[in-house]
Structure formats: C-alpha cells, structure tokens
Amino acid sequence: MGKVNLKQRQRKRQRRKVKRKGAFEEKKQQAVEELEQHKQLVEQTLRDEKEQELEDCRTTIMIYDSDLSDPADGPTSLGAGSFGVVYLKRLRGANNSYVACKVVDSAARRADLRQEADLLARVCHRHWFPVLFGWNLDVAQPFLVQEFVSCPAGTRTALTLTSAMKHPAEPLLLKTLDFVLILTEVARGLVYLHGARILHNDLKHDNVMVTTRDKRIIAKIIDFGSACHAEQPAKFHVPTGMSTHIAPEVANGGAVTRLSNIYSYGRLVQDVEAVMKTGYPCMNQIATACFSPARADDRPDIEPIIRLLETAGH
Template structure:
C-alpha cells in the first residue's frame, strides 16, 4: 500500500492553530518557538513549521506520531544520521534541533530541517495550468536540480528509493526556484550492503525490481526520476497512469526497452510509443534528446537502465545525456510578422550574421531587413557572437525570447500562425452532448485548458514583442532628440560664425573701396572676396534646420500618444516581469 502524504519541509499546507505544541513535548511548551503550519504527514511522522517569536527564524520539525517497532526506530534514527552528514544545495539541509525541542517523541529524537516555502512538486503539478505538464524552463530546472541531487546521493553511496513529486520541495533563493530532495526515511546506505531486499514505498514511482521485491541498486532511483520528469513533461505518469501498479506492471513488463509511454485504447488494447505524447511544452530541439534520456531511465531491465558507465568518464551515460540537454545553447525567436516561434541550436562561436542567414532561410526575411530586439528593446550587436541571444543559466523558450521584425514593413498583414485544437477537443466541440468515460473526459478537459492557456501566453508574447518595439522606438527617439539638439546648437554656432564672416567681408570691401581711391587695387583679390560673399549667402540659405525640429517634435508627440494608449501598457505577468 502507498504511504500517506509527504513528511517534508515544504510549505503550502493547512494552517495549524497558533501556539499548538508537538505531541509529547513538555508541558511548558517549546519556549519561544511557535508552531505555524502543519506541512505534511507521512507513514510515521508529522512535519510542522516552527517560528521563533523574537528572531523570526523558521525551521521544519519532523516528529514521530506513532509508537514504532525496533526496526522502524532504527530507520528513523538512520534518516537523521544520513541527513546530518549530507550537504548539497539540492538536498534539504538538516539543522540543529532548537534547545527547547531537544527531547524524545515516542522514544525517538526530532529532526530539524531547513524550511522550503514553495511547497512540493505535487502541489505545482496539481495546478490547473499544469494539467498537460510544466513549462520548459521548469522542466529543465527540475532536471538540473534533482539530477545533481541524485548524483550527490549516489556518490555518497546512498539510494533514496522513494523519489516522487511529494518528496521534491521548492525553495525561492534570490528569485530563483531551487528544487530539493526530502524524506530520506527509506534511503538505503550502500555501506550496509549494495543490494537490498526489503522495501516499503510509493508504488506508482517504484522501480519494477522493488515492486517485485527483488535485489536492486542505484538504478531504482533512475526509474523514479524518469517517471517524475515524464510526468512534468506530459502531466501524467508514463505507463497506464489510470491503473494501479498491480495491474499495469503485468501489461508493461514485456515492453520494448525504448518504449517510454503506454496508453490504453477504448477497446482495452495497450498502445506503446517511443515518443513523448502531445501536447507538451518542450521545443522541438529538446524533444529527441529528452526521449533518448527517458528511454535510458525507463528501461525495465535494471542492468541496462541508465545506459551503464561511460568508459571515458566513468559516469552513468544517463547523466552525460542529461548534461548535454542542459548545455544546449538554443535561441528562441518570435517572428512578429507571423506570430510563429522559430528555435535555433547555436554552433560554438557562431556569428550573428551566420544566425541571421539561418533566420532568413526559415522566415524569408532578408538579413538586411531583420531587426532583432531583446525584451528591453535593445538591438543585437552585429559585432558580438550569436550567443548574446542566450543568457547563461536561463533555460526554456518560455523564459527568454528574441523578437524579429521586418524593417521593410510598417504593417504586418499576416497570416498569423494560430493554435489548432487537438483532435479530442475538436471531437467534443463538434458534438458537445457526447458522453465520455471519466479518463477520456479528463484528457479532453486538460487539453482544452492547455489550449486556452496557450492562447493567453501567445497573446502575452505578442504584447511583449510590441512593447520591445516601443522601447526600441523610445530609445531611437531619445537618440534622435539628442542629435537634433546637438545639430541645433551647432547650427546656431555656425550661424553666428557666418554672420561674423559676412561682417568681415563687408568691412574688407569698404576698406578696399577706400584704397582704390588712392590707386591701390587688385582685381584678383576683389573677385575672390565677392565669390566668398556669394558662398556665404548660399550657406545662409541652407542653414535653416527649423523644419527638422518641427518634424521631430511632431514625431515625439505621436510616440507620447502611443505610450498613453492601452496597447502600450504591460499585460499580465509577462509584462510585469520586464
């Protein structure tokens, strides 16, 4: 049977009465520590959030809620021992138990852990907007964090054995969401023997050899990790997710090693696939390597799972492929003339011009007419490599975009690319009175929600692109006004110099006339002076730049009106994040 909810230090659970005490604590309470939330309940323990009344410090305290057998007392203490010796950013950190709580509950000590305020991964997956999986940026962040945490545990000869969304918590660290592994209550220290034959865990994420009570090794965590990542991509588990493990294991155990997905048709037939199901949020360039990675992680054979060790690096091949996925340099470009996103895998040291040639091939917009803008409205620098389109540490097309405009056009007539309804949603649209079984109805509902949310995100991205264009226009306008002011200043200086020159010429001509009365003259000099006077007069005619000032002011007025329009206002979260 599956255990109860997660005994983890993540937030987001029900509010407990202020000042409620730990079961079994001394009558005097926990001194300045006040219980604020009940974070989770597991097979043996409760996890509660305690906050210090004076300092505001918060800590997650795990206490035993049952009388334990000797074996389970050893397991409880073993978890505390494991937690205390681990130190990794993607494994929840054990803390010193506050002095006021340093007592036994049901004959076992308390476990103090860092408090993670973002709740657990299950809470995130259960949000309606994630019914067809998480965003690409969230998936890649999870892959990086939990992959790193699992490698750390295995390097320290520890198998977790109970990886599942409820045992992954989220922590906001400086505006970045960090995923952390919790609940090592079922972890097995390999120093106790590399193969183990006893297990109680969460069966839906359980590797087949554990389910069958066979011996196992670190590859059990690969299966659980692969199952979790698949669920984050698709919104459901990979193999007959509507069935209980006792049922689906029998139907899946003879699958091809490369099969990563199985669904049951209306007639009861099981359909296998080596590909990820649609819809999902991964861009096309990541899908194939992700499928290759999942094929290694979801191999039924524990000996083959993970791909074995790479002979050159002595690292499991699954983690090499994972690193390859995470290190891909992909630039995502929204073509504002068609509302279509095109993605390019950047070559090492690729120039911006090389990227623009590829963009021209995909979009038909010539390199000379391409205007590539960042979200801030700044143009890409042609002197810098194409990697300026990618921000280090920022992954996923939903988190960072470059906007493509066609300089030869001021109005985009389309046609704009639009989302199409999935077959199952379209089926319901055509016949809204049709009755479907609950699993199929849930699938239709999920894909309909995914479609509507996708439309909203498409709209927000187009708005963001228009805003980038407006910011660019404002920047150009500011530069234009600066240049105009410099030109006016220079014009006024030239005008003053020209007037001074005119006066000098007139004065020289007057003096020359006086000299002629005494017979002193030079026709050549007189001709040169008159030519200079004519040129000065011509310059005086060309020096009027007032009309430029008027045109620039008119343009500025139009831009101010554009800023005031509702179309220039930030729209939703995408706009507010700028």
C-alpha cells in the first residue's frame, strides 16, 4: 500500500510539474507574441511618421508668375537643354531670395515636370538636395521653383563641382581633402535617395553643387529631370560615347537600377581624382570597384565606399 501511495504522489507531482511547465511555456509564448505585436506597432508607427514627413515635404506652394521677378540686370539663364531652360529669379515669398526656376517648353512636358517635382519634394528637406519652393503646372509653360545653390551664400554666383575642380581656389580655397569630403557628402546623399526608393540616373560633376554652411562644405545633388521611382525604372536613349557617366547596361538599352547609379558615382570619383590628383589610395580603389566589374551585380554598395572615404587623410 505504501508503495502504491508513493507512486500516486510521484504521478501527481509529475502532472503538476508538467502543468506548471505548460503554463510557463504558454506565458512565454504569450510574451513572445506580445513582443512581436509591440514590434509591429513600433514599426508601423515609424512608417506612419516617415510617410507623414514625406507628405509634409510634398506640401509645396503654388507659385505664380507675379511671385517671381528677374534680377536687376534682366533675364538670366542658368542653363538649357532638351527639357527647357533654368532661369535665375527672385522669389517674393522667400525674402526676395534668388531661386532657380525651371521652365519646360510646352504643356506636353507637364507630366515629366510633375514627377520631377514629386521626387525632389520627397528628399528636399535634407541638405544634400536643393529645397523645392513650389511649382505651377497650370500654365502654357509649366515651371518649378527650387533653391538656387549660391556660393558664397546669398550671392548670385554658384559653384558646380566641375568649376570647383577647374578653379579650386575660387571662391572657397578648396584643398585636395575637401574634394574627398565633397564626394563623401554626395555618397551620403545617394544613400538617402536609394533609401527613399529614388534613382537619380544623371549623377555627374555638373549636377553637384558646392557651397558652405557654418564653415562646413556642403555638396548638393541637383537636376532630378532624369530621376525615377525605383519601382518604375526608366530606360534612356544614350548616344554612343556621349555620356561616359552612364552605366553600359543602361547605354545598351537596359533599365536604370541602384547599381547603374553606383557606376555613375564611380565615374564621378574617377573624374575628381584625374583632375585633382589627391593621392589617396581609396580614390582609385573606389572608382575601379564601381565601374570595372563586367557584371553590375559585382559593384559595391555605397556604405562601404563612405567608410573608405572617411579613412582618407588619417
């Protein structure tokens, strides 16, 4: 009888042990599920905040001809191309500051200008890109108005990376390391663009503006006329030998990708090193890694490139 009671007690203890273990596992699973729900809630909140941030950036102002005026010496063109003309203007709603006004030649280009404005609006709150003030698509010659990246600030002069390489002493007294810093800023801007699911597709030294803020060198990527959504990659007609900064797969009729933009960045680095001869080993290393591989998939990501550039001068 004693042995039977002992076995019964052992079985009861075992059942209680199993029950407690089951309850513990149930609570553990419940905690895991609650943690996962909390994680999903946080991620959704971050997505909502990001979308709201982008929506706020897209809230730009309708600008009319009466809001704009020419400089004191009359109409001034900053550049022209197949897209139309960019003029230097003053914007009354921005303390009469100088702005760049891009005018397309016909209403037929309205959709192109709308996409350009939409893409720039998504990122223009970051210092790597010009501020978008507004647009007007409801006129015979639609236009958008964006920041005129002046150098020095507040003047009507501007400095492209092309000009900076030709005349590094004017007006910023740029040193060789400063050009590495400029390329680092461009790379960070490219990372941000790709994170926003935007492809620039026309990265070259003419489309990089150089200025300063609080004695710090700033590089801004301009001209979103060829940009597109990453989910809707574009194709371009590229005349043979005319655009060395365009990736070969794109020049051969393929669609643009993040990797084709990295190819263009490599060409940008190569151009800077060819002219400025910085002597930093990372420059040729980066350029070669970006445009030498036969396969686009073998090109590097931008983040390791930034880390390499940050080692220059140390």
